[in-house]
Amino acid sequence: MSLFPFHFRTYLFALAVALAFRAVVGERESGTLKLRLGLPATKRDVLLAELVSRLSLVVVTLLPLFVVLGVLMSSVYGGIPLVAFGLTAGWLLFYTSVWTTFVVGVSAAFTSPFRVLAAICGTYLFFSPVTRIWDMVVMCLFSLVFAGSLTIPSLNAAATGNSPAWFLYVEWLNPIHTLIWVGEWITSLKDTAVPMGELSLLFFSIGALVILGGGALFVGYVRFQRVDL
Template identity: 30%
Template sequence: MSLSAVIRKDVQDSVRSGALLASTLLFVLVAGFWAAIQHVPPIYGESDIPTSTLALLNSMGQPMAFFVPLLGLDIAYNSIVGERESGSIKLALGLPNSRRDIVFGKFIGRSIVLAVAILTAFLVVAVIALLTYESFAAVEFVLYTVMTVFYGLVYVAIGIGFSSTVNSQPTALAGATGLYVLFQLGWDAVTAVLQTVTVGWVPPESGPPDWVVLVYVLNPTAAMEYATQAIIPEFDAITAYPASDAFYLQEWVGFPILAAWLLLPLGFGYRTFARMEIR
């Protein structure tokens, strides 16, 4: 048994448990609903960008921002600690598997599950757009699909890394919940407090200080917005974030931030799991 065997077993377990089917159906329902309503925020009604393109990007932005992190953490947080508590991790390590195989095999396996869910849902969205939209921005759609998968893998990595470091499933669940709240609500609250303390509730025309903006961009969700804007300029029409001339706050900075959020939790989780005593 090797890394490929761990990946294969993890995907098969997800299929047998219904996790793959449930994840796919949920994402299809959420993404399909938002695509079907073709919503364009009123403030952007006068944009030069075709209404159908704005509707498409906005519709995809709704499930992406909130549902992808939830799904990524949900399928990953229990992946390793659950097997430790059940004792099955001993069997896996008794075979010719290293702890690195376990951590990275779980990451790849759960990433495949999430990618299948996202790609299936976006295929349904593409059909809806082709049948009901006045036009279909195919290039933008493909780029946004790739970015959404990448964004999902970041949260799978965070979940796997966290699962590798804790000792119980309740702790893993509480941690995953806390991380979701932090990234979706807490981070913006901290940024708002920093802005209020430094320049007031209403920022000056020049915008908040660059260091406050940097704190905001370090959130994976904000980094995703920046990275998407770098490759899909039309996305700027439905994305509001502070502008800055600082080189480290340009759109491209979203990519290294997302890469760091993917690699660092996995690396830390593996190092911790490698030293952990398995009882």
């Protein structure tokens, strides 16, 4: 994502956590949740209201930031590719919104803020390229299933197109990888034609990202419904 700072992905995840991790568990801890449920509102209403409010905060926070970044980059470099910049900003907004949905779901699933933070941070560390847990566990398991070996193809092989199809799809399952690669794909649109195979990977990875956020929200909703307040 050459149009934005490389480590922007870390700030986006941190923003989602900061804005949403107390969405439901904070209300439960303070006692205001019982008050709200005493009004003509269901647990589903509360969860949806919290989700909409947190997503609104994401939009209000990121849009001015994107405008400022665009103005600064335009003044420094004498102009920016507006279409690519707009698409990348939209992608980052969507990406952060999915993580926010995930965090709201986790917030609804647990009764303790510490458990919420532990689940969120554990999930991020699992996907993080720094810890390499994804490579050592998920990639090795898929390699064992598809190739009969725990040795996974190298990234150099992927870059030259010599890696098997399963490797690319499993790699693009990782939401942190998805953030970077979709951003790079957007910035490269003006230079190269897009192969259909790459488009299938793109939609596959975005679908996996949506399932991650929606799945967490659904699990949180189910657990929230079962809790006796």
